[in-house]
Amino acid sequence: MADQNVTTDLTGYVGDFQRECDSAIANLIQVCSAATQAKFYRQQTESFRFGIARIILEHPEELSKIAPEKAARTCFLSVIGKFVTFLDRLIASRNLAAKAMTVDREITTAEELNRFVNECLDREYETVAKNTKLSNPSKVDSFTKASSKVRDAAKAYFQLRRALEHHDDVPEADLIISTQRVALVIDDKEVTALPCPLNKGQLLEMKVADQTQTLPSGKKIVLSPQNAHDLVFTMRFLFAPEVFRSHVEMPDAGLTPPFSPVPDRSTGSPSPDR
Numbered sequence: 001m002a003d004q005n006v007t008t009d010l011t012g013y014v015g016d017f018q019r020e021c022d023s024a025i026a027n028l029i030q031v032c033s034a035a036t037q038a039k040f041y042r043q044q045t046e047s048f049r050f051g052i053a054r055i056i057l058e059h060p061e062e063l064s065k066i067a068p069e070k071a072a073r074t075c076f077l078s079v080i081g082k083f084v085t086f087l088d089r090l091i092a093s094r095n096l097a098a099k100a101m102t103v104d105r106e107i108t109t110a111e112e113l114n115r116f117v118n119e120c121l122d123r124e125y126e127t128v129a130k131n132t133k134l135s136n137p138s139k140v141d142s143f144t145k146a147s148s149k150v151r152d153a154a155k156a157y158f159q160l161r162r163a164l165e166h167h168d169d170v171p172e173a174d175l176i177i178s179t180q181r182v183a184l185v186i187d188d189k190e191v192t193a194l195p196c197p198l199n200k201g202q203l204l205e206m207k208v209a210d211q212t213q214t215l216p217s218g219k220k221i222v223l224s225p226q227n228a229h230d231l232v233f234t235m236r237f238l239f240a241p242e243v244f245r246s247h248v249e250m251p252d253a254g255l256t257p258p259f260s261p262v263p264d265r266s267t268g269s270p271s272p273d274r
Contacts, residue, residue, distance in 0.1 A: 073164060076231050083154075085129070137155045146246035164223075180211070185205045
């Protein structure tokens with residue numbers, strides 16, 4: 001088998017991550033919507049059973065206050081985890097592009113080649129994901145062509161995750177969290193309530209607004225659904241596209257390594273698939 005080059009489309013990684021973001025937000029909205037219904041939890045717990053046992057909650061109405069906060073926390077933690085997976089996938093493809101892939105089987109069709117490349121990517125991804133010496137901040141910093149603003153903001157998100165998962169929701173140092181959101185603007189003035197008057201000749205726009213929030217050290221963090229939405233929005237529409245742009249602009253970003261067949265020890269020819 002002669003040496004060959006292959007190029008693979010990695011944009012699917014961006015799409016996969018964005019779908020995870022959309023799913024997490026949909027789940028958050030569903031919980032928040034249910035919580036606004038005063039009798040929702042009482043009605044649901046009275047009608048739902050696990051097997052023959054009925055759920056009995058002493059004060060189901062209290063869930064209307066607790067559930068949105070817990071859902072917001074779950075939403076953020078789920079998406080930041082998926083963002084790390086996204087980084088790992090890109091790093092794996094970069095690593096694989098920098099070295100030869102040894103072909104351990106006969107490959108005669110495009111389908112077989114595609115299967116082989118995906119197997120190599122999956123193995124390299126597992127190696128990256130299991131590498132405990134590679135911290136999440138160092139992963140995002142490895143995308144050197146991404147803006148420092150995005151890399152610093154992403155590292156603050158990792159600190160937020162660490163506080164929520166390992167420090168009882170209390171940050172060890174002040175956290176400055178940067179987010180983006182979509183704002184409805186009339187003549188450069190943001191609309192904060194609806195309905196609002198709109199006169200002939202006024203300029204109506206949708207703008208992306210930057211905002212920051214300081215989470216003080218030693219104070220318990222409570223994420224609201226709006227907080228979670230803004231965090232996920234920022235990862236979906238800012239972090240992921242910027243990191244991917246950096247990835248494709250970096251040297252060896254495309255998956256184009258030569259294939260080196262494994263010679264059969266008895267004949268010197270490429271080994272068959274076993």
